Amino acid sequence: MVFFRFIRTTSVLLNISSYTRSKSLKSVSMCKELKTRVLRISPQNSDDMTSQQQEWTEVLSATVTALKARQVVAVPTDTIYGLACVAQNSTAIRRVYDIKGRNGDKPLAICVGEIQDIYRYCKVSVKEELLSDLLPGPVTLVLERSTTLNADLNPFTKLIGVRIPDHPFMRRLCQMCGEPLALTSANVSAQTSTVAVNEFEDLWPSLAVVVDGGPIGDKSRLGSTVVDLSVCGRYRIIRPGCALSATVKVLEGKYGLLEDPVNQ
DSSP states (O other), X not given: OHHHHHHHHHHHHHHHHHHHHHHHGGGSSEETTTTXXXXXXXXXXXXXXXXXXXXXXXXXXXXXXXXHTTOOEEEEOSSSEEEEEETTOHHHHHHHHHHHTOOTTSOOEEEOSSHHHXXXXXXXXXXXXXXXXXXXXXXXXXXXXXXXXXXXXXXXXXXXXXXXXXXXXHHHHHHHHTSOEXXXXXXXXXXXXXSSXXXXXXXXXXXXXXXXXXXXXXXXXXXXXXXXXXXXXXXXXXXXTTOHHHHHIIIIIITOOEEOXXXX
């Protein structure tokens, strides 16, 4: 009987000790228990460019390492904060859905660093000049996917949304990874989009790295304008987003595309 009391007492003491350590770790950016790193990057227009380049190099390296290890990270974009993982890794894709509590039939977009990358993962039916007029920028183009893209990513559709955010950190991150990143908003599914890292703090424990780029300049929280260009000569607005008028002006005014009758 004394032996069992000793075990129970020891167990309680260990639990208290573990709880105390866990509480104390909340005040630091590296949590040994949860493995979450919160890494801050300076704005692009920082006065000390040398210091900024060194800082970005270290943060990029840590973020790429986490992505290659099939983890999910939070990143700033030109519109809202996003959750990203390697699109070609099915385990990482499942992690994103779990973290967001997202319905499995809702698609994820991909993010690439250069226009030429789009041709590897998508079947492009518009002029390259059109792509260059809209990207990089706050627009997601929906195109027919190529067989190179992970079949477990949005297996229920032949289409894929592709982005090149107008954000130097994100573009460089994609370039360093050498493969597309699956990208979605950094929030629980159906909740408001986020424009600062503290707004999705409840998700931090599930993430390997949180890149804090400061508040996003565009506070509209509308996200990118999503436009379907998979039908030759036509376009269809799937989500108006924050760049609707500018996008339509390019599609209709410069390239003469017609709006899909579904939206008319």
